[in-house]
Amino acid sequence: MVELLIRDANVVMEDGIFRGDVAVEDGKIIAIGKLDDTMKYEKVVDAGGFFLLPGGVDPHFHVRYPSHPERGTFESETKAAAAGGVTTIIEHPISLPPQYSKEILMARVQAAEEQCIVDIAFLGAAGGEKIEYIREVGEAGIVGYKTFLHAAPEGRDKEFVGLTMKDNYELYKSFQEFKQSGLPVSAHAEDNDLISGLIKESRAKGNTSGIDHAKTRPSITEVLAVERLIRFGKENKVPLYLVHISTPEAARVAKAARDAGQEIYIETCPHYLYLNEQALIEHNAYAKCNPPLRSAEEVAQLWEFIIDGTIDTIGSDHSPFTVEEKERKKEDIFVAPSGFPGVEFRFPLMMSAVKEGRITLLRMVELLSTNPSKIFGMYPKKGAIRIGSDADFALVDLDTPYVINHKDCLTHAKDIGMIYDGKQVYGKVLKTFVRGEMVYDMGEIKVEPGFGQWVKREKTE
Numbered sequence: 001m002v003e004l005l006i007r008d009a010n011v012v013m014e015d016g017i018f019r020g021d022v023a024v025e026d027g028k029i030i031a032i033g034k035l036d037d038t039m040k041y042e043k044v045v046d047a048g049g050f051f052l053l054p055g056g057v058d059p060h061f062h063v064r065y066p067s068h069p070e071r072g073t074f075e076s077e078t079k080a081a082a083a084g085g086v087t088t089i090i091e092h093p094i095s096l097p098p099q100y101s102k103e104i105l106m107a108r109v110q111a112a113e114e115q116c117i118v119d120i121a122f123l124g125a126a127g128g129e130k131i132e133y134i135r136e137v138g139e140a141g142i143v144g145y146k147t148f149l150h151a152a153p154e155g156r157d158k159e160f161v162g163l164t165m166k167d168n169y170e171l172y173k174s175f176q177e178f179k180q181s182g183l184p185v186s187a188h189a190e191d192n193d194l195i196s197g198l199i200k201e202s203r204a205k206g207n208t209s210g211i212d213h214a215k216t217r218p219s220i221t222e223v224l225a226v227e228r229l230i231r232f233g234k235e236n237k238v239p240l241y242l243v244h245i246s247t248p249e250a251a252r253v254a255k256a257a258r259d260a261g262q263e264i265y266i267e268t269c270p271h272y273l274y275l276n277e278q279a280l281i282e283h284n285a286y287a288k289c290n291p292p293l294r295s296a297e298e299v300a301q302l303w304e305f306i307i308d309g310t311i312d313t314i315g316s317d318h319s320p321f322t323v324e325e326k327e328r329k330k331e332d333i334f335v336a337p338s339g340f341p342g343v344e345f346r347f348p349l350m351m352s353a354v355k356e357g358r359i360t361l362l363r364m365v366e367l368l369s370t371n372p373s374k375i376f377g378m379y380p381k382k383g384a385i386r387i388g389s390d391a392d393f394a395l396v397d398l399d400t401p402y403v404i405n406h407k408d409c410l411t412h413a414k415d416i417g418m419i420y421d422g423k424q425v426y427g428k429v430l431k432t433f434v435r436g437e438m439v440y441d442m443g444e445i446k447v448e449p450g451f452g453q454w455v456k457r458e459k460t461e
Protein backbone atom coordinates (compact mmCIF):
# COMPACT_ATOMS: atom_id res chain seq x y z
CA MET A 1 0.00 0.00 0.00
CA VAL A 2 1.34 3.36 -0.98
CA GLU A 3 1.09 6.13 1.64
CA LEU A 4 -0.71 8.90 -0.21
CA LEU A 5 -2.24 9.80 -3.54
CA ILE A 6 -3.16 13.34 -4.42
CA ARG A 7 -5.49 12.88 -7.35
CA ASP A 8 -6.68 15.17 -10.11
CA ALA A 9 -4.50 18.23 -9.56
CA ASN A 10 -3.00 20.70 -11.96
CA VAL A 11 0.53 19.73 -10.99
CA VAL A 12 3.01 22.56 -11.48
CA MET A 13 6.33 21.00 -12.39
CA GLU A 14 9.56 22.70 -13.42
CA ASP A 15 8.92 22.42 -17.14
CA GLY A 16 5.16 22.68 -17.35
CA ILE A 17 1.76 22.00 -15.87
CA PHE A 18 0.33 18.51 -15.92
CA ARG A 19 -3.19 17.46 -14.95
CA GLY A 20 -2.99 14.23 -13.02
CA ASP A 21 -1.97 12.55 -9.80
CA VAL A 22 1.02 12.48 -7.46
CA ALA A 23 1.95 9.47 -5.31
CA VAL A 24 3.90 9.78 -2.08
CA GLU A 25 5.80 7.17 -0.05
CA ASP A 26 8.01 7.82 3.00
CA GLY A 27 7.45 11.54 2.62
CA LYS A 28 8.84 11.60 -0.91
CA ILE A 29 7.32 11.87 -4.36
CA ILE A 30 7.49 8.42 -5.99
CA ALA A 31 5.29 8.85 -9.07
CA ILE A 32 3.61 11.56 -11.14
CA GLY A 33 1.06 10.68 -13.83
CA LYS A 34 -2.36 9.11 -14.27
CA LEU A 35 -2.03 6.88 -11.24
CA ASP A 36 -5.54 6.38 -9.89
CA ASP A 37 -5.91 2.71 -10.72
CA THR A 38 -2.31 1.64 -10.78
CA MET A 39 -1.70 1.12 -7.06
CA LYS A 40 -3.52 0.88 -3.73
CA TYR A 41 -3.28 3.86 -1.40
CA GLU A 42 -3.67 4.33 2.35
CA LYS A 43 -4.97 7.82 1.83
CA VAL A 44 -6.38 9.65 -1.19
CA VAL A 45 -6.82 13.43 -1.34
CA ASP A 46 -8.95 14.75 -4.17
CA ALA A 47 -7.38 17.98 -5.42
CA GLY A 48 -10.45 18.84 -7.47
CA GLY A 49 -8.39 20.26 -10.33
CA PHE A 50 -6.81 22.98 -8.16
CA PHE A 51 -3.14 23.87 -8.66
CA LEU A 52 -0.63 21.75 -6.79
CA LEU A 53 2.53 23.82 -6.40
CA PRO A 54 5.82 22.94 -4.75
CA GLY A 55 5.55 24.16 -1.17
CA GLY A 56 6.99 27.62 -0.71
CA VAL A 57 10.59 28.03 0.40
CA ASP A 58 10.64 31.39 2.14
CA PRO A 59 14.24 32.62 1.98
CA HIS A 60 13.69 35.46 4.46
CA PHE A 61 11.85 34.76 7.69
CA HIS A 62 12.34 35.98 11.26
CA VAL A 63 11.41 34.14 14.44
CA ARG A 64 12.94 35.61 17.59
CA TYR A 65 12.24 32.65 19.90
CA PRO A 66 13.47 31.75 22.51
CA SER A 67 13.86 35.49 22.95
CA HIS A 68 10.78 37.75 22.76
CA PRO A 69 8.00 35.13 22.97
CA GLU A 70 5.54 38.03 22.97
CA ARG A 71 6.44 38.49 19.28
CA GLY A 72 5.60 34.86 18.51
CA THR A 73 7.31 31.48 18.71
CA PHE A 74 8.56 28.88 16.26
CA GLU A 75 5.14 27.29 16.71
CA SER A 76 2.98 30.33 16.04
CA GLU A 77 5.06 31.64 13.14
CA THR A 78 5.43 28.30 11.38
CA LYS A 79 1.65 27.86 11.68
CA ALA A 80 1.47 31.13 9.76
CA ALA A 81 3.97 29.73 7.25
CA ALA A 82 1.79 26.62 6.74
CA ALA A 83 -1.24 28.85 6.18
CA GLY A 84 0.82 30.77 3.63
CA GLY A 85 1.66 27.62 1.63
CA VAL A 86 5.25 27.72 2.86
CA THR A 87 6.81 24.36 3.72
CA THR A 88 10.40 25.44 4.44
CA ILE A 89 11.45 28.67 6.08
CA ILE A 90 14.98 30.02 6.12
CA GLU A 91 15.37 31.73 9.47
CA HIS A 92 17.41 34.94 9.59
CA PRO A 93 19.17 35.60 12.85
CA ILE A 94 17.93 38.54 14.85
CA SER A 95 17.53 36.98 18.25
CA LEU A 96 19.02 37.06 21.73
CA PRO A 97 21.75 36.35 20.87
CA PRO A 98 21.86 35.80 17.09
CA GLN A 99 23.28 32.38 16.10
CA TYR A 100 26.90 33.37 15.46
CA SER A 101 28.35 30.23 17.14
CA LYS A 102 27.64 26.52 16.95
CA GLU A 103 26.40 26.50 20.54
CA ILE A 104 23.84 29.26 19.97
CA LEU A 105 22.76 27.70 16.69
CA MET A 106 22.16 24.30 18.31
CA ALA A 107 20.06 25.87 21.07
CA ARG A 108 17.86 27.49 18.44
CA VAL A 109 17.69 24.27 16.40
CA GLN A 110 16.50 22.42 19.51
CA ALA A 111 13.78 24.98 20.19
CA ALA A 112 12.74 24.84 16.54
CA GLU A 113 12.57 21.04 16.49
CA GLU A 114 10.26 21.09 19.49
CA GLN A 115 7.89 23.62 17.97
CA CYS A 116 7.96 23.87 14.19
CA ILE A 117 4.98 22.92 12.02
CA VAL A 118 6.93 23.19 8.75
CA ASP A 119 10.61 22.52 7.97
CA ILE A 120 13.24 25.08 8.85
CA ALA A 121 16.76 25.96 7.73
CA PHE A 122 18.97 28.49 9.46
CA LEU A 123 21.35 31.18 8.35
CA GLY A 124 24.30 31.85 10.64
CA ALA A 125 24.98 35.34 11.97
CA ALA A 126 28.22 36.88 10.74
CA GLY A 127 29.58 40.15 12.01
CA GLY A 128 32.63 42.16 12.93
CA GLU A 129 32.40 41.48 16.66
CA LYS A 130 32.43 37.70 16.22
CA ILE A 131 34.66 37.10 13.20
CA GLU A 132 36.41 34.24 15.01
CA TYR A 133 33.17 32.19 14.91
CA ILE A 134 32.36 32.59 11.20
CA ARG A 135 34.01 29.35 10.15
CA GLU A 136 32.71 27.37 13.13
CA VAL A 137 29.07 28.27 12.53
CA GLY A 138 29.59 27.71 8.81
CA GLU A 139 30.35 24.04 9.47
CA ALA A 140 27.46 23.53 11.90
CA GLY A 141 24.64 23.01 9.39
CA ILE A 142 23.62 26.50 8.26
CA VAL A 143 22.60 27.12 4.64
CA GLY A 144 24.33 30.51 4.42
CA TYR A 145 25.34 33.58 6.41
CA LYS A 146 23.47 36.78 7.23
CA THR A 147 25.06 40.12 7.87
CA PHE A 148 24.09 43.78 8.07
CA LEU A 149 26.01 46.77 6.79
CA HIS A 150 24.39 48.99 9.36
CA ALA A 151 24.58 49.32 13.13
CA ALA A 152 21.93 47.84 15.42
CA PRO A 153 18.72 49.90 15.47
CA GLU A 154 18.20 52.10 18.54
CA GLY A 155 17.72 50.05 21.69
CA ARG A 156 18.16 46.68 19.94
CA ASP A 157 21.95 46.21 20.32
CA LYS A 158 21.73 42.80 21.99
CA GLU A 159 19.62 41.33 19.17
CA PHE A 160 22.31 42.33 16.66
CA VAL A 161 25.48 41.05 18.42
CA GLY A 162 27.78 39.42 15.86
CA LEU A 163 25.47 40.39 13.02
CA THR A 164 26.74 43.76 11.81
CA MET A 165 29.78 45.02 9.92
CA LYS A 166 30.42 48.56 11.03
CA ASP A 167 33.30 49.40 8.68
CA ASN A 168 35.41 48.23 5.76
CA TYR A 169 37.97 46.61 8.06
CA GLU A 170 35.33 44.27 9.46
CA LEU A 171 34.01 43.55 5.98
CA TYR A 172 37.51 42.84 4.72
CA LYS A 173 38.27 40.37 7.51
CA SER A 174 34.86 38.69 7.36
CA PHE A 175 34.91 38.19 3.61
CA GLN A 176 38.24 36.38 3.95
CA GLU A 177 36.43 33.96 6.27
CA PHE A 178 33.43 33.66 3.93
CA LYS A 179 35.79 32.76 1.11
CA GLN A 180 36.98 29.71 3.06
CA SER A 181 33.45 28.46 3.71
CA GLY A 182 32.02 28.86 0.20
CA LEU A 183 28.54 29.52 1.61
CA PRO A 184 26.34 32.30 0.19
CA VAL A 185 26.30 35.52 2.19
CA SER A 186 22.92 37.20 2.64
CA ALA A 187 23.46 40.85 3.21
CA HIS A 188 21.20 43.69 4.26
CA ALA A 189 22.40 46.55 2.09
CA GLU A 190 21.90 50.03 3.52
CA ASP A 191 24.58 52.69 4.08
CA ASN A 192 24.69 53.43 7.77
CA ASP A 193 26.70 56.68 7.74
CA LEU A 194 24.39 58.37 5.30
CA ILE A 195 21.23 57.16 7.03
CA SER A 196 22.34 58.22 10.53
CA GLY A 197 23.24 61.67 9.24
CA LEU A 198 19.88 62.08 7.53
CA ILE A 199 17.94 60.90 10.59
CA LYS A 200 19.86 63.31 12.83
CA GLU A 201 19.07 66.16 10.44
CA SER A 202 15.41 65.15 10.15
CA ARG A 203 14.96 64.97 13.93
CA ALA A 204 16.61 68.35 14.41
CA LYS A 205 14.01 69.82 12.05
CA GLY A 206 11.19 68.04 13.88
CA ASN A 207 10.45 65.84 10.86
CA THR A 208 9.59 62.56 12.56
CA SER A 209 6.37 61.40 10.91
CA GLY A 210 5.86 58.17 8.93
CA ILE A 211 7.03 59.44 5.55
CA ASP A 212 10.29 60.72 7.09
CA HIS A 213 11.35 57.10 7.48
CA ALA A 214 11.42 56.82 3.67
CA LYS A 215 12.97 60.27 3.21
CA THR A 216 15.94 59.47 5.46
CA ARG A 217 16.75 56.25 3.59
CA PRO A 218 16.76 57.38 -0.06
CA SER A 219 17.56 54.97 -2.90
CA ILE A 220 21.25 55.88 -2.91
CA THR A 221 21.66 54.42 0.61
CA GLU A 222 20.82 50.99 -0.80
CA VAL A 223 22.87 51.41 -3.97
CA LEU A 224 26.02 52.48 -2.09
CA ALA A 225 25.88 49.43 0.16
CA VAL A 226 25.20 47.09 -2.77
CA GLU A 227 28.23 48.48 -4.61
CA ARG A 228 30.44 47.95 -1.58
CA LEU A 229 29.22 44.37 -1.12
CA ILE A 230 29.78 43.59 -4.78
CA ARG A 231 33.36 44.81 -4.50
CA PHE A 232 34.08 42.60 -1.46
CA GLY A 233 32.28 39.66 -3.08
CA LYS A 234 34.28 40.04 -6.26
CA GLU A 235 37.59 40.37 -4.45
CA ASN A 236 36.98 37.13 -2.53
CA LYS A 237 34.78 35.18 -5.00
CA VAL A 238 32.03 34.93 -2.41
CA PRO A 239 28.44 34.22 -3.58
CA LEU A 240 26.29 37.20 -2.59
CA TYR A 241 22.60 37.07 -1.82
CA LEU A 242 21.22 40.60 -1.70
CA VAL A 243 18.17 40.52 0.55
CA HIS A 244 15.07 42.66 0.06
CA ILE A 245 16.31 44.80 -2.82
CA SER A 246 13.86 47.69 -2.98
CA THR A 247 15.19 50.01 -5.68
CA PRO A 248 15.51 49.47 -9.43
CA GLU A 249 18.94 51.10 -9.40
CA ALA A 250 20.32 48.53 -6.92
CA ALA A 251 18.87 45.74 -9.06
CA ARG A 252 20.52 47.27 -12.14
CA VAL A 253 23.91 47.51 -10.43
CA ALA A 254 23.70 43.92 -9.17
CA LYS A 255 22.61 42.65 -12.57
CA ALA A 256 25.56 44.36 -14.26
CA ALA A 257 27.98 42.66 -11.86
CA ARG A 258 26.28 39.33 -12.45
CA ASP A 259 26.44 39.80 -16.21
CA ALA A 260 30.16 40.43 -15.76
CA GLY A 261 30.53 36.99 -14.21
CA GLN A 262 30.01 37.39 -10.48
CA GLU A 263 27.81 35.02 -8.46
CA ILE A 264 25.05 37.34 -7.22
CA TYR A 265 21.43 36.62 -6.31
CA ILE A 266 18.72 39.23 -5.88
CA GLU A 267 15.75 38.98 -3.53
CA THR A 268 12.84 41.34 -3.21
CA CYS A 269 9.65 41.17 -1.12
CA PRO A 270 5.96 41.50 -2.00
CA HIS A 271 5.72 44.82 -0.13
CA TYR A 272 8.19 46.47 -2.50
CA LEU A 273 5.95 45.37 -5.37
CA TYR A 274 2.49 45.98 -3.93
CA LEU A 275 2.92 49.01 -1.66
CA ASN A 276 4.63 52.35 -1.97
CA GLU A 277 5.72 55.06 0.47
CA GLN A 278 2.17 56.41 0.67
CA ALA A 279 1.47 53.48 3.01
CA LEU A 280 3.74 55.19 5.56
CA ILE A 281 1.40 58.15 5.59
CA GLU A 282 -1.63 55.94 6.10
CA HIS A 283 -0.22 53.30 8.47
CA ASN A 284 2.83 54.99 10.04
CA ALA A 285 4.94 52.50 12.03
CA TYR A 286 2.87 49.56 10.76
CA ALA A 287 4.27 50.23 7.27
CA LYS A 288 7.80 50.80 8.55
CA CYS A 289 10.35 48.37 7.17
CA ASN A 290 14.02 48.52 6.15
CA PRO A 291 14.73 49.39 3.43
CA PRO A 292 11.64 51.59 3.34
CA LEU A 293 8.73 51.41 0.91
CA ARG A 294 9.62 53.34 -2.24
CA SER A 295 7.94 55.71 -4.68
CA ALA A 296 5.22 54.46 -7.02
CA GLU A 297 7.61 55.04 -9.95
CA GLU A 298 10.34 52.87 -8.42
CA VAL A 299 7.78 50.16 -7.64
CA ALA A 300 6.74 50.10 -11.30
CA GLN A 301 10.37 49.78 -12.42
CA LEU A 302 11.07 47.01 -9.91
CA TRP A 303 8.28 44.96 -11.50
CA GLU A 304 10.26 44.99 -14.75
CA PHE A 305 13.04 43.05 -13.00
CA ILE A 306 10.51 40.48 -11.81
CA ILE A 307 9.21 40.09 -15.34
CA ASP A 308 12.59 39.94 -17.12
CA GLY A 309 14.13 37.38 -14.73
CA THR A 310 16.69 39.65 -13.04
CA ILE A 311 15.23 39.10 -9.57
CA ASP A 312 15.82 35.54 -8.36
CA THR A 313 13.64 35.18 -5.30
CA ILE A 314 10.80 36.67 -3.30
CA GLY A 315 11.15 36.50 0.47
CA SER A 316 8.48 37.59 2.90
CA ASP A 317 10.88 39.19 5.43
CA HIS A 318 8.24 38.04 7.90
CA SER A 319 8.98 40.10 11.03
CA PRO A 320 6.62 39.75 13.97
CA PHE A 321 6.35 42.55 16.56
CA THR A 322 3.73 43.61 19.08
CA VAL A 323 1.27 46.50 18.84
CA GLU A 324 2.91 47.99 21.92
CA GLU A 325 6.28 48.03 20.14
CA LYS A 326 4.83 49.58 16.98
CA GLU A 327 2.95 52.22 19.03
CA ARG A 328 5.91 53.17 21.19
CA LYS A 329 6.66 56.90 21.00
CA LYS A 330 4.16 57.38 18.22
CA GLU A 331 5.25 60.94 17.40
CA ASP A 332 8.73 59.70 16.41
CA ILE A 333 8.75 57.20 13.51
CA PHE A 334 12.45 56.50 14.12
CA VAL A 335 11.66 54.72 17.42
CA ALA A 336 9.30 51.94 16.26
CA PRO A 337 10.90 48.66 15.11
CA SER A 338 11.06 47.93 11.37
CA GLY A 339 9.20 45.05 9.77
CA PHE A 340 5.82 43.35 9.72
CA PRO A 341 4.44 39.83 9.26
CA GLY A 342 4.16 38.81 5.60
CA VAL A 343 4.35 35.07 5.13
CA GLU A 344 0.59 34.63 4.76
CA PHE A 345 0.40 37.20 1.96
CA ARG A 346 3.36 36.07 -0.17
CA PHE A 347 1.56 33.36 -2.17
CA PRO A 348 -1.73 35.24 -2.69
CA LEU A 349 -0.03 38.48 -3.75
CA MET A 350 2.22 36.74 -6.26
CA MET A 351 -0.60 34.47 -7.44
CA SER A 352 -2.51 37.64 -8.17
CA ALA A 353 0.35 38.74 -10.42
CA VAL A 354 -0.14 35.44 -12.27
CA LYS A 355 -3.88 35.95 -12.47
CA GLU A 356 -3.37 39.46 -13.84
CA GLY A 357 -1.01 38.08 -16.49
CA ARG A 358 2.12 39.86 -15.27
CA ILE A 359 4.10 36.66 -14.75
CA THR A 360 3.57 32.99 -15.56
CA LEU A 361 2.82 30.40 -12.93
CA LEU A 362 6.15 28.72 -13.69
CA ARG A 363 8.05 31.95 -13.11
CA MET A 364 6.18 32.45 -9.83
CA VAL A 365 7.17 28.99 -8.62
CA GLU A 366 10.78 29.74 -9.50
CA LEU A 367 10.68 32.94 -7.41
CA LEU A 368 8.84 31.46 -4.42
CA SER A 369 10.16 27.90 -4.21
CA THR A 370 12.74 26.57 -6.66
CA ASN A 371 15.30 29.38 -6.72
CA PRO A 372 15.48 29.89 -2.93
CA SER A 373 16.00 26.14 -2.56
CA LYS A 374 18.75 26.05 -5.20
CA ILE A 375 20.60 29.10 -3.89
CA PHE A 376 20.67 27.79 -0.33
CA GLY A 377 21.67 24.24 -1.27
CA MET A 378 18.40 22.40 -0.55
CA TYR A 379 17.53 21.43 -4.13
CA PRO A 380 16.25 18.95 -5.33
CA LYS A 381 15.04 17.85 -1.86
CA LYS A 382 13.02 21.08 -1.54
CA GLY A 383 11.38 23.53 -3.91
CA ALA A 384 10.24 21.36 -6.82
CA ILE A 385 7.72 18.68 -7.71
CA ARG A 386 9.80 15.85 -9.13
CA ILE A 387 10.42 12.19 -8.41
CA GLY A 388 12.56 11.76 -5.30
CA SER A 389 11.91 15.23 -3.87
CA ASP A 390 10.21 15.78 -0.52
CA ALA A 391 6.42 15.76 -0.92
CA ASP A 392 6.03 19.42 0.04
CA PHE A 393 3.00 21.00 -1.62
CA ALA A 394 0.65 23.95 -1.53
CA LEU A 395 -2.78 23.31 -3.04
CA VAL A 396 -3.98 26.66 -4.28
CA ASP A 397 -7.17 28.14 -5.74
CA LEU A 398 -6.09 30.51 -8.49
CA ASP A 399 -9.57 31.56 -9.59
CA THR A 400 -11.68 32.61 -6.61
CA PRO A 401 -10.97 36.15 -5.43
CA TYR A 402 -10.93 37.03 -1.74
CA VAL A 403 -10.23 40.12 0.30
CA ILE A 404 -7.27 40.30 2.70
CA ASN A 405 -8.12 40.91 6.35
CA HIS A 406 -5.31 40.74 8.91
CA LYS A 407 -7.71 39.26 11.46
CA ASP A 408 -7.80 36.01 9.41
CA CYS A 409 -4.05 35.45 9.83
CA LEU A 410 -2.48 32.80 12.08
CA THR A 411 0.68 34.76 12.94
CA HIS A 412 0.93 35.82 16.58
CA ALA A 413 1.68 39.30 15.22
CA LYS A 414 -1.50 39.55 13.15
CA ASP A 415 -2.59 42.70 15.00
CA ILE A 416 0.21 44.68 13.34
CA GLY A 417 -0.40 43.18 9.89
CA MET A 418 -3.07 45.46 8.41
CA ILE A 419 -1.15 47.03 5.51
CA TYR A 420 -2.89 44.95 2.82
CA ASP A 421 -6.36 45.05 4.36
CA GLY A 422 -9.13 45.44 1.80
CA LYS A 423 -6.99 44.31 -1.11
CA GLN A 424 -8.62 41.74 -3.37
CA VAL A 425 -6.32 38.88 -4.24
CA TYR A 426 -6.34 35.44 -5.81
CA GLY A 427 -4.49 32.31 -4.82
CA LYS A 428 -5.95 31.21 -1.53
CA VAL A 429 -3.93 28.37 -0.04
CA LEU A 430 -6.35 25.50 0.56
CA LYS A 431 -4.05 22.79 1.89
CA THR A 432 -0.35 22.54 2.69
CA PHE A 433 1.64 19.28 2.81
CA VAL A 434 5.08 18.77 4.34
CA ARG A 435 6.83 15.49 3.50
CA GLY A 436 3.48 13.98 2.51
CA GLU A 437 1.66 14.99 5.70
CA MET A 438 -1.19 17.48 5.49
CA VAL A 439 -0.10 20.19 7.94
CA TYR A 440 -2.75 22.77 7.04
CA ASP A 441 -6.30 22.37 5.76
CA MET A 442 -8.68 25.29 5.15
CA GLY A 443 -7.69 27.37 8.16
CA GLU A 444 -6.74 24.52 10.46
CA ILE A 445 -3.36 23.18 11.54
CA LYS A 446 -3.38 19.39 11.33
CA VAL A 447 -0.10 18.34 12.98
CA GLU A 448 1.43 18.73 16.43
CA PRO A 449 4.26 21.19 17.10
CA GLY A 450 7.58 19.53 16.41
CA PHE A 451 6.50 17.97 13.11
CA GLY A 452 8.83 20.34 11.27
CA GLN A 453 12.42 19.23 10.74
CA TRP A 454 15.74 21.00 10.56
CA VAL A 455 17.01 21.16 6.98
CA LYS A 456 20.72 21.43 6.30
CA ARG A 457 22.54 22.23 3.11
CA GLU A 458 22.77 19.26 0.76
CA LYS A 459 26.33 18.26 -0.03
CA THR A 460 27.20 19.76 -3.37
CA GLU A 461 30.44 17.87 -4.11
Ligand SMILES: [Zn+2]
Pocket residue numbers: 060062092317
Ligand atom coordinates in the same frame (compact mmCIF):
# COMPACT_ATOMS: atom_id res chain seq x y z
ZN1 LIG B 1 14.86 40.60 7.46
